[in-house]
Amino acid sequence: xxxxxxxxSTLSVQEGDSAVIKCTYSDSAxxxxxxxxxxxxxxxxxxxxxxxxxxxxxxxxxxxxxNKTAKHFSLHITETQPEDSAVYFCxxxxxxxxxxxxxxxxxxxxxxx
Amino acid sequence: DTGVxxxxxxxxxxxxxxxxxxxxxxxxxxxxxxxxxxxxxxxEFLTYFQNEAQLEKSRLLSDRFSAxxxxxxxxxxxxxxxxxxxxxxxxxxxSLGASGYTFGSGTRLTVV
Numbered sequence: 001x002x003x004x005x006x007x008x009s010t011l012s013v014q015e016g017d018s019a020v021i022k023c024t025y026s027d028s029a030x031x032x033x034x035x036x037x038x039x040x041x042x043x044x045x046x047x048x049x050x051x052x053x054x055x056x057x058x059x060x061x062x063x064x065x066x067n068k069t070a071k072h073f074s075l076h077i078t079e080t081q082p083e084d085s086a087v088y089f090c091x092x093x094x095x096x097x098x099x100x101x102x103x104x105x106x107x108x109x110x111x112x113x
Numbered sequence: 114d115t116g117v118x119x120x121x122x123x124x125x126x127x128x129x130x131x132x133x134x135x136x137x138x139x140x141x142x143x144x145x146x147x148x149x150x151x152x153x154x155x156x157e158f159l160t161y162f163q164n165e166a167q168l169e170k171s172r173l174l175s176d177r178f179s180a181x182x183x184x185x186x187x188x189x190x191x192x193x194x195x196x197x198x199x200x201x202x203x204x205x206x207x208s209l210g211a212s213g214y215t216f217g218s219g220t221r222l223t224v225v
Binding site: 046095099100104 | 117144146148153154155156157158161163168169204206208211213214215216217218219
């Protein structure tokens with residue numbers, strides 16, 4: 001089955017700096033890669049996703065890149081703000097086979113004001 | 114419709130007791146998923162429904178676990194004879210086809 005590795009497990013940045021979180025996956029059939037933000041006591045919230053026919057996607061301060069050959073994808077947050085502090089999870093799935101997600105282990109992002 | 118609703122938010126039960134959780138998905142979503150999340154880990158897939166049909170079950174879902182989605186609307190997850198290892202956050206999510214999921218806030222189960 002699919003295995004998703006996520007790094008780093010914790011990341012501390014100064015407000016205004018950029019943050020990058022990286023994930024690798026094992027199943028070359030995976031074609032859908034979402035990123036979730038989880039705040040304390042809440043369920044994960046989808047912040048951006050990318051499908052395998054696209055190499056990069058951007059939404060305001062958030063961007064995701066995908067390298068299918070190397071089987072890795074990354075989340076980039078620019079101009080970080082204290083409210084970006086949360087746990088971020090990457091995931092992978094085969095969207096036309098039930099779309100069951102395999103999650104990475106999470107990255108705790110702390111943005112210091 | 115304000116999103117995916119899960120009840121209860123917290124459940125404390127004694128080992129050996131049965132518990133049942135409920136999930137109300139976004140009304141037009143045909144897919145419903147259950148995940149389990151332990152502290153410091155990412156969610157792990159348990160089972161998924163398309164409408165009322167349960168189409169996939171993880172090996173994590175032992176015989177003590179059962180899930181239903183009657184009439185393709187709300188879903189229940191029951192755990193029989195709870196064990197301390199069942200303590201976790203149980204997350205429900207729904208989607209329309211293969212679109213992105215919307216997760217609920219989860220039910221935190223503590224088995225004492």
